[in-house]
Amino acid sequence: MPIISQALTRFFKLEAAAGLLLIASALLAFIISNSPWESWYAGFLNLPGQIRLGPLNIAKPLLLWINDFWMALFFLLVGLEIKRELMEGSLASASRWYCLARARWGHDPAGTDLHGIQLGR
Numbered sequence: 001m002p003i004i005s006q007a008l009t010r011f012f013k014l015e016a017a018a019g020l021l022l023i024a025s026a027l028l029a030f031i032i033s034n035s036p037w038e039s040w041y042a043g044f045l046n047l048p049g050q051i052r053l054g055p056l057n058i059a060k061p062l063l064l065w066i067n068d069f070w071m072a073l074f075f076l077l078v079g080l081e082i083k084r085e086l087m088e089g090s091l092a093s094a095s096r097w098y099c100l101a102r103a104r105w106g107h108d109p110a111g112t113d114l115h116g117i118q119l120g121r
Contacts (some may be wrong), residue, residue, distance in 0.1 A: 032041045045063040085091045
């Protein structure tokens with residue numbers, strides 16, 4: 001058991017661990033939804049979930065909880081990561097932003113050369 005625990009600890013220390021889990025989860029969902037277990041998967045997505053706070057009652061199937069809550073949380077975390085990069089990461093300096101903007105909109109000589117090659121000039 002300690003070997004599995006150590007392996008999981010090493011895995012979750014990787015920067016790519018969250019992305020790998022996301023890809024694996026999406027792949028598993030894709031495989032199950034296109035297999036003989038499709039009816040089980042559809043039933044799983046229709047499981048009811050409910051939150052009650054006094055008179056407030058929010059009841060939705062699991063699929064809507066995923067769409068509403070988890071997707072909102074995902075984009076919140078993406079936004080926080082972008083903000084961190086802008087404030088203290090590799091995108092914190094104005095010169096870095098300027099170079100990225102020039103390359104993106106084709107005002108960089110290297111960028112315009114590549115654009116010309118793509119158009120067959």
